[in-house]
Amino acid sequence: xxxKKLVSVLLTAAMCVSLTACGGGGGSSSSGDSGDSGSSGGGSSSxxxxxxxxxxxxxxxxxxxxxxxxxxxxxxAKVEVKDWDxxxxxxxxxxxxxxxxxxxxxxxxxxxxxxxxxxxxxxDEYIEKSDVINMDNYMPEVTELYTLNDSVYAIPKDYxxxxxxxxxxMFDDEGLDYPDSSWTWDDFYDxxxxxxxxxxxxxxxxxxxxxxxxxxxxxxxxxxxxxxDKKSGYDDPNTLKAMDFVGKVLKDCCPSATTMAETMADxxxxxxxxxxxxxxxxxVSGFKENDIMTENCDVAILPYDKETGVRASICNGLGWAxxxxxxxxxxxxxLIEWFGSEEMQKKQAELGVTMSAFEGTSExxxxxxxxxNLQPYLDITEESKDEGVTNELILRPYTxxxxxxxxxxxxxxxxxxxxxxxxxxxxxxxxKTMNDLIASESN
Numbered sequence: 001x002x003x004k005k006l007v008s009v010l011l012t013a014a015m016c017v018s019l020t021a022c023g024g025g026g027g028s029s030s031s032g033d034s035g036d037s038g039s040s041g042g043g044s045s046s047x048x049x050x051x052x053x054x055x056x057x058x059x060x061x062x063x064x065x066x067x068x069x070x071x072x073x074x075x076x077a078k079v080e081v082k083d084w085d086x087x088x089x090x091x092x093x094x095x096x097x098x099x100x101x102x103x104x105x106x107x108x109x110x111x112x113x114x115x116x117x118x119x120x121x122x123x124d125e126y127i128e129k130s131d132v133i134n135m136d137n138y139m140p141e142v143t144e145l146y147t148l149n150d151s152v153y154a155i156p157k158d159y160x161x162x163x164x165x166x167x168x169x170m171f172d173d174e175g176l177d178y179p180d181s182s183w184t185w186d187d188f189y190d191x192x193x194x195x196x197x198x199x200x201x202x203x204x205x206x207x208x209x210x211x212x213x214x215x216x217x218x219x220x221x222x223x224x225x226x227x228x229d230k231k232s233g234y235d236d237p238n239t240l241k242a243m244d245f246v247g248k249v250l251k252d253c254c255p256s257a258t259t260m261a262e263t264m265a266d267x268x269x270x271x272x273x274x275x276x277x278x279x280x281x282x283x284v285s286g287f288k289e290n291d292i293m294t295e296n297c298d299v300a301i302l303p304y305d306k307e308t309g310v311r312a313s314i315c316n317g318l319g320w321a322x323x324x325x326x327x328x329x330x331x332x333x334x335l336i337e338w339f340g341s342e343e344m345q346k347k348q349a350e351l352g353v354t355m356s357a358f359e360g361t362s363e364x365x366x367x368x369x370x371x372x373n374l375q376p377y378l379d380i381t382e383e384s385k386d387e388g389v390t391n392e393l394i395l396r397p398y399t400x401x402x403x404x405x406x407x408x409x410x411x412x413x414x415x416x417x418x419x420x421x422x423x424x425x426x427x428x429x430x431x432k433t434m435n436d437l438i439a440s441e442s443n
Contacts, residue, residue, distance in 0.1 A: 048076035049328070049335055052101040054087045057285035061353035068347075069338045075331050077103070094119070100323035102332045103339075106154045108145045108316055112400045115146070120153040121322040126333045127152060132341045138357045141395045142317030154319025155340035156357030158348070160281045161313045161393065162212050162302060163376040164188075169296045170195060170275040179276070179300035181379075181386055185217065185245065188276075188303045192253035195275040202253040204265040204274040207417050208410050211314045211396055212280045213265075218242040219312035219394045220305045226397035230438055232405075235431035243427050247420025257417040269297065278302065281355055281377045284369070288352075294371050301376040304389050311389055313380040316396040317357055400441040405434045 051066060053059065059081050066077040080101075082090060088110070094100030106114065114120050127133050135143055138156040146154035166179055176191055192202025205213035215225060223239030226232070233239050254260065255268065265277040270290045279287075287293040304311035320339045322332035338344055345358035352368035355377065366374045384391045399405070412433060416426035 048078040049102040049331060051077050051079045051335070052082055052087065052090065052104045053079060054082055054084050054105065055282070056081050058353050061348060061351035064351065065339065065344050065347055066335070068344075069335055072338075073334060075334060077335055091119075094323055094325075100326070102326060102328055103320060103322055103335050105157065106146060106319045106321040108396055108398050109403050109406070111145050111154070111319070112148075112398065112402075114321075115148040115153045116400070118324050121324050121326060121329060121332070123152045123155065123333070123336070126337070130337055132337050137342070137359055138340075139315075139317065139359060141315050141393065142319070142357045144395065145317065145398070146319040146321070154321040155336050157318040157320050157339065158354040159315055159317035159357050159362075160355065161315055161377045161380050162216055162278050162280055163313075163380070164276060164300045164302055165269060165279050165287075165293075165297055166276045166300060167269065167272065167274075167292075167296050168298060170200065170272075178298070179303070181301050181384075181389075183300070183303040184306040185220065185303045186306060189245075189249060189253070192249065192276060196253045199273075201255050201268075201274045203249060203276045204254055204260050204268040205249075205278065206265045207257065207260065207413070210406070210409070211316060212278055214243070214246045215314045215394075215396075216278060216302055216312055217246055219314070219392065220302070220308065220310050221245065222305070222308045222310070224397075226399070230399055232431040232434035232438070234427045234434060240424050240427055243416075243423050244420075247416065247423040250417065251420045257414070261417075269293070272296070281365075281374075284372065284374065285352060288369060288371055297372070299372050299374060299376050301379050304386075309388050309390055310392055311380065311384065312392045312394050314396050315393045399438055404441070405437045408433060408437060 051062070053062065059079050063079045066079055070076050091100055091104065091114075100119075106120065127135065133155060135152060139159050142156040142159050143152070146152060146156065164179055168178060171178055171191075174195055176194065179188070179191070188203075195202035207213060210225075218225065218233075218239050221238055221242035223236050223242045224233035225239070227236075234243075250257065255263075255274070260268070265274070266279060266283055266286070268274045269277045270287070270292055272292050287297070302311055302313055320336045322329065322336060326332055339348075340358070342358050342361065345356035346361045346364055348354065349356045349361050349364035350368060352365065355362040355365045362378060366378055368374075380391050381393050382391065409430060412430045413426055416423040
């Protein structure tokens, strides 16, 4: 595809992207830079490498890892934080001939477009020569996101899973047992309904961030968002059954759709308004700073569906990448290799930045705080210990330009969020729209 066409595609996507996963939501993004700006992607080797991310909470830990890199190599690296929209605008400017950062995060929303259009540095030769990086050491679900035609364009940084947060005080006041691994989605609904009264609610969900909300219920109940042949699953019978359940929860156990859209689920539980939310592991750093959360809340593994016996969590992960046209490829690779090493992946986890993509290092993340029991985030990745229950880690569905249909869903599903009785017809209509959008993608 020609560069002008790529720029058009990216700018179109930028107009509708929103914060999703891996530190992209919950108010963790910054409205400006953090620290001095370092250099542009075209800087000399004496300048600091410009490392750009979008999550304020992760900046201190990543900068600490960069400082260790400088001590080891003498190469300076400065971490900047951009808000989500500014972040992608910065990368899009590189697609039109400007400078891209030396090292940056890549996300599953955009990886296919950037890889297919040769905007990312091909890392194959570097990996082949490295005695530090072996792609077999990383979670295959994340490696898949940044591999095209057997070539690697980003080294996996982290992964995330979803868990159920609950307010212990609200459960105690109601005389209810806390959620645990024995819970089915029916148990969840029964508790949420009992907890809904007198201005408090049993549950809230971010309908605009499907990874930490309804996707998990759909896959647990045997449905799908995207079929193997890249067709919409919104009209699948099991998906419709799951969405009917979602509608029942919305109707009986949640604040209004308008309230949830304006306030967001993480803010509602932090205010003590709701008893339960399903949230991604990327929210832990923020929750540790909220008194209501630290004094009253804890974490449980997601419920499972009693009919399928499946407990499902949607998984995503970021990758460390560099621009294809960089004149500091060796320095950028040196830092990416550093980030991807077992030692620094473990360091990232120990610092509480995020779970790490290097297999076997995320136990350190679980132990980064004694305020919450974070083990459920890892338990979902392991074989279930409960008889008859299967834990499934589902890679967040994606196509060449996933942003188009994920953003359109946020518009087209609003009638169902506002009136759950319209759920089935709304989902079936959106399935047609989604298929049209996928069919119009460039690849």
